[in-house]
Amino acid sequence: MSPFTGKTLEDKQPGVALSGDYWRPDGRPDPLGESGRQGIGAPLSRIDGAQKVTGGARFAGEFRFDGMLYAALAYSTIANGRIVGIDTRVAESMEGVALVMTHENAPRLNTPPVFLRSPDGAAGDDHPVMQNERVHWNGQPVALVLAETQEQADAAAESIHVAYATESAMTDFEMAKTQAHEPDNVLGGPAEIRVGDADAAFETATHRIDATYTTPRHNHNAIEPHAVTLAWEGEGGNETLRIHDASQCVDLAVASLAEVFGIDASRIHITSPFVGGGFGGKTLWQHQILAAAAAKLAGRPVRMSLTRKGVYRVVGGRACTEQRVALGADDQGRLTALIHSGIAAMTRHNNLPEPFTQATKCLYGADNIRLAIEVADMHMLANTFMRAPGESVGTFALESALDELAEQLGMDPIELRKRNEPERDPTSGLPFSSRHLLEAARAGAERFGWSERASQPGSRREGEWRIGLGCATATYPYMRMPGAAARITLDAEGATVAIAAHEMGMGTATVQTQVAAARLGLPVERIRFRYGDSLLTGRVLAGGSQQTAAIGGAVIAAQRALVDELLGLVDADSPLAGLSPAQVECRDEGLGVVGDDSRFETYRQILARAERAELVAEADAADSEELANWSMHSFGTIFCEVGVSEVTGEIRVRRLLGSFDCGRILNAKTAASQFRGGMIMGLGLALMEETLFDSRSGRIMNPSLADYHVPVQMDVPEIEVMWTDIPDPHTPMGAHGIGEIGITGVGAAVANAIYNACGKRVRDLPITLDKVM
Amino acid sequence: MKWTINGHVREAEVDFRTSLLDLLREHFQLSGTKKGCNQGACGACTVLLDGQRINACLALAVQVQGRDIMTVEGLAEGDALHPIQAAFVEHDGFQCGYCTPGQICSAVGLAEEFERGLPSAVTKDLVASDIEPSHDELRERMSGNLCRCGAYNGIVAAVADSLGREVRR
Numbered sequence: 001m002s003p004f005t006g007k008t009l010e011d012k013q014p015g016v017a018l019s020g021d022y023w024r025p026d027g028r029p030d031p032l033g034e035s036g037r038q039g040i041g042a043p044l045s046r047i048d049g050a051q052k053v054t055g056g057a058r059f060a061g062e063f064r065f066d067g068m069l070y071a072a073l074a075y076s077t078i079a080n081g082r083i084v085g086i087d088t089r090v091a092e093s094m095e096g097v098a099l100v101m102t103h104e105n106a107p108r109l110n111t112p113p114v115f116l117r118s119p120d121g122a123a124g125d126d127h128p129v130m131q132n133e134r135v136h137w138n139g140q141p142v143a144l145v146l147a148e149t150q151e152q153a154d155a156a157a158e159s160i161h162v163a164y165a166t167e168s169a170m171t172d173f174e175m176a177k178t179q180a181h182e183p184d185n186v187l188g189g190p191a192e193i194r195v196g197d198a199d200a201a202f203e204t205a206t207h208r209i210d211a212t213y214t215t216p217r218h219n220h221n222a223i224e225p226h227a228v229t230l231a232w233e234g235e236g237g238n239e240t241l242r243i244h245d246a247s248q249c250v251d252l253a254v255a256s257l258a259e260v261f262g263i264d265a266s267r268i269h270i271t272s273p274f275v276g277g278g279f280g281g282k283t284l285w286q287h288q289i290l291a292a293a294a295a296k297l298a299g300r301p302v303r304m305s306l307t308r309k310g311v312y313r314v315v316g317g318r319a320c321t322e323q324r325v326a327l328g329a330d331d332q333g334r335l336t337a338l339i340h341s342g343i344a345a346m347t348r349h350n351n352l353p354e355p356f357t358q359a360t361k362c363l364y365g366a367d368n369i370r371l372a373i374e375v376a377d378m379h380m381l382a383n384t385f386m387r388a389p390g391e392s393v394g395t396f397a398l399e400s401a402l403d404e405l406a407e408q409l410g411m412d413p414i415e416l417r418k419r420n421e422p423e424r425d426p427t428s429g430l431p432f433s434s435r436h437l438l439e440a441a442r443a444g445a446e447r448f449g450w451s452e453r454a455s456q457p458g459s460r461r462e463g464e465w466r467i468g469l470g471c472a473t474a475t476y477p478y479m480r481m482p483g484a485a486a487r488i489t490l491d492a493e494g495a496t497v498a499i500a501a502h503e504m505g506m507g508t509a510t511v512q513t514q515v516a517a518a519r520l521g522l523p524v525e526r527i528r529f530r531y532g533d534s535l536l537t538g539r540v541l542a543g544g545s546q547q548t549a550a551i552g553g554a555v556i557a558a559q560r561a562l563v564d565e566l567l568g569l570v571d572a573d574s575p576l577a578g579l580s581p582a583q584v585e586c587r588d589e590g591l592g593v594v595g596d597d598s599r600f601e602t603y604r605q606i607l608a609r610a611e612r613a614e615l616v617a618e619a620d621a622a623d624s625e626e627l628a629n630w631s632m633h634s635f636g637t638i639f640c641e642v643g644v645s646e647v648t649g650e651i652r653v654r655r656l657l658g659s660f661d662c663g664r665i666l667n668a669k670t671a672a673s674q675f676r677g678g679m680i681m682g683l684g685l686a687l688m689e690e691t692l693f694d695s696r697s698g699r700i701m702n703p704s705l706a707d708y709h710v711p712v713q714m715d716v717p718e719i720e721v722m723w724t725d726i727p728d729p730h731t732p733m734g735a736h737g738i739g740e741i742g743i744t745g746v747g748a749a750v751a752n753a754i755y756n757a758c759g760k761r762v763r764d765l766p767i768t769l770d771k772v773m
Numbered sequence: 774m775k776w777t778i779n780g781h782v783r784e785a786e787v788d789f790r791t792s793l794l795d796l797l798r799e800h801f802q803l804s805g806t807k808k809g810c811n812q813g814a815c816g817a818c819t820v821l822l823d824g825q826r827i828n829a830c831l832a833l834a835v836q837v838q839g840r841d842i843m844t845v846e847g848l849a850e851g852d853a854l855h856p857i858q859a860a861f862v863e864h865d866g867f868q869c870g871y872c873t874p875g876q877i878c879s880a881v882g883l884a885e886e887f888e889r890g891l892p893s894a895v896t897k898d899l900v901a902s903d904i905e906p907s908h909d910e911l912r913e914r915m916s917g918n919l920c921r922c923g924a925y926n927g928i929v930a931a932v933a934d935s936l937g938r939e940v941r942r
Contacts, residue, residue: 045862045863045865046862046865046867048870049861049862049867050854050858050862051870052867052870052873053845053854053858053859053861053862053867053870053873053874053877054805054845054846054848054849054854054858055803055804055805055806055844055845055846055874056805057870058804059804059807059871061808062798062804064802149788149791149799150795150799151788151790151791151795152788155790220921221921222869222871222921223807223809223815223817223869223871223872223919223920223921223922224807224809224869224871225808225809225810274869274870274871275869276807276869276870276871277868277869277871277921277922279921305808307811308809308810308811308812308814504868504869505867505868505869505870505922506868507868669865670865670868672865673865673868673922673923673924673927674868676923676924676925676926677868677922677923677924678923679923680923680925681921681923704810704812704814705809705810705812705814705815705919706810706812706813706814710919710921711923711925712916712917712919713911713912713913713915713916713918713920713925713928713929714909714912714913714916716912716923716925716926718908718926719926
């Protein structure tokens with residue numbers, strides 16, 4: 001039984017289809033996008049705040065089962081080859097050790113379905129998990145130990161000796177690049193996009209910039225390492241796999257695990273009420289599969305908390321890229337050619353070419369455009385989604401190049417962008433659903449004091465510090481993936497909204513409580529938002545900045561179903577008798593006639609009259625038709641002031657401002673934090689983050705928070721954020737997701753500010769002090 | 774072995790390899806103290822040992838026997854949050870909440886360090902008896918606690934608020 005819903009596995013109902021719908025039957029925008037409607041946008045503090053500040057919030061590695069064993073992993077030290085012998089005798093003889101699992105005794109498992117390749121795929125790659133002697137990357141788990149305590153398991157894992165037959169491995173990106181090739185697809189679309197003939201236009205352009213930008217590997221480094229506590233419950237043949245996971249895709253993970261273990265999805269139950277940061281990394285990797293397999297073999301529950309190093313070995317990060325941006329422009333700064341191409345590292349076993357041209361598709365109205373991504377196959381842990389995959393590193397290249405062009409033209413960088421503002425999406429030809437980039441840029445520039453920028457690099461000094469300002473455009477698409485569904489349960493206490501969605505710190509639980517309150521006309525205190533449980537309805541990925549819209553669309557559908565149900569309950573005595581759904585609205589804790597305050601009945605009255613304790617409505621979200629009709633993106637401009645020390649080359653970010661256009665903002669407090677958090681990860685990308693990959697061995701050499709540098713408090717100035725708050729008429733609540741846009745543009749804004757400070761153009765991330773000396 | 778944890782004497786027999794962090798999390802089910810790196814790099818495991826902040830992952834349980842340990846679970850009085858906890862909620866000093874207990878324990882330790890007049894790497898006058906809790910002082914002193922969600926602005930605002938003194942930018 002679910003601790004959150006009180007429901008059992010059998011209760012999960014398929015949603016009621018409500019396809020081909022629009023936000024309202026009359027085709028008008030969602031009224032929740034209207035300004036200030038019932039607390040939309042209010043800076044409500046997080047509803048789970050008290051749990052988080054008291055230590056009461058329990059994460060995946062903090063649940064317990066009776067008789068639970070602790071797991072530890074041993075990892076391969078070669079990048080390609082075969083295991084020819086594993087000596088586990090010492091480990092097996094050690095105190096407290098209950099099981100040593102290798103490919104020789106692991107239960108037979110099916111190959112996991114890969115994310116973006118299979119509809120049920122949540123796995124990072126398609127390698128069989130501990131099923132044979134093959135080694136595919138340096139760091140692949142080769143043995144697992146279960147013991148009574150973590151200390152015993154760790155010590156035993158250290159004692160395992162593995163002999164390998166090493167085969168040649170492609171672990172050098174420079175070499176792999178020489179065999180780069182076009183991938184099958186990039187996020188389901190083509191790897192190359194052409195508008196006109198960009199190469200020819202570039203050759204004849206009056207002003208030209210042609211530069212190569214490189215970005216390193218990155219790791220998510222959520223502060224909570226991946227962990228899972230699980231048990232096979234019940235008797236032989238009918239066991240249920242009960243998993244406490246740290247997951248941003250509970251339903252998808254269930255589907256994938258069902259395939260791996262060859263059991264029905266109804267026999268797997270994942271809960272994930274709190275997730276200690278995800279950023280794209282908390283999907284399905286080998287650790288959950290190995291823990292479940294070992295638990296089956298040992299016949300006991302298992303906790304596997306990956307070490308920090310283990311996270312680097314088992315969970316993929318962002319791939320490195322080498323990008324070319326070539327811009328051709330006329331004397332007025334109009335882009336005549338825009339070429340953005342390059343190569344990203346990848347493996348043959350996953351399906352994510354780091355999509356660094358995504359942002360370039362929609363940003364500038366160049367006459368001729370060519371975008372092309374190639375991949376270089378490597379023997380490495382599969383790369384994966386990390387916050388704004390594509391846009392984060394792609395905007396570094398594109399927006400640096402724009403800055404270089406602005407200088408060549410002697411034009412203000414914002415003016416250059418303004419002159420290339422497109423009327424329609426330059427590659428799809430679709431109209432924009434909502435694009436107010438120039439308004440955001442103007443407001444941000446004014447607030448930041450952009451007019452004080454000296455166009456001549458190196459003009460401003462304070463002691464040993466050279467000061468510079470830079471800006472860059474931020475953008476991230478609006479998405480709403482299929483599969484969302486929601487259930488609303490109305491009772492005398494209020495309403496429970498349930499959906500298999502996730503809270504990793506974005507503020508989902510808080511914001512969706514606000515939205516549901518506004519949607520149902522109830523105070524927030526009377527809304528319970530249930531999420532993070534695979535037994536709940538719907539398939540919602542906390543990724544692609546789409547969760548807010550996906551939940552919003554599902555709740556709209558469920559609310560409409562609920563209104564139908566309520567009207568079905570009213571009898572002839574009710575003031576609502578004989579009305580159709582279009583004539584009523586949810587308000588003041590009940591249902592009332594639109595435009596007639598006198599005809600109204602509370603939910604309690606309706607339920608009481610019908611002698612019902614509760615009313616349940618469930619529905620699937622409408623299809624994502626909006627995406628077929630509109631080019632839908634969020635936008636923003638990042639402004640940065642840096643100081644560069646003439647003496648040491650040290651770079652300090654002194655001021656940072658983000659001005660965003662992301663539709664209706666639903667909670668000013670959590671939104672500000674989301675924007676800032678993305679921008680801070682952008683500072684890391686700009687100045688310090690790099691996963692060091694040994695090109696000889698393919699091993700990650702800095703798998704720790706001491707050696708992989710992320711921004712600390714002292715690296716972060718007070719960050720100002722602002723937003724247009726203009727609702728998108730084509731989305732639920734008029735909102736766009738905001739989890740990823742913050743990181744985009746920051747790399748270039750910092751690089752451009754550094755150039756403005758000291759005249760040094762750095763095209764290779766991270767911009768460490770040696771590169772500006 | 775005995776420890777005083779959040780005012781209560783607790784006893785257990787543990788492996789000599791067990792860290793104070795694992796003692797809290799695995800033996801006493803005080804999982805409010807978090808494990809982010811287990812090597813002293815992230816600060817998620819910050820607790821107060823005899824009132825001073827330490828990384829619980831770098832202390833062995835046997836080594837701190839008989840000492841007084843305060844964890845995040847010991848700060849609130851029933852349902853009434855400690856002022857620093859309340860300030861973290863008000864200023865949105867967290868997102869996912871995983872680094873939060875460490876940040877809060879660190880902030881409690883920081884307040885006490887100011888009272889004792891302890892300088893930091895950015896303190897200009899090292900012998901001053903009253904060190905002004907400037908914005909830089911707070912950022913420097915909270916830099917041992919990583920927050921990957923990037924709630925740093927909210928964290929420093931919460932710490933400043935809870936100190937009950939004007940904090941100069």
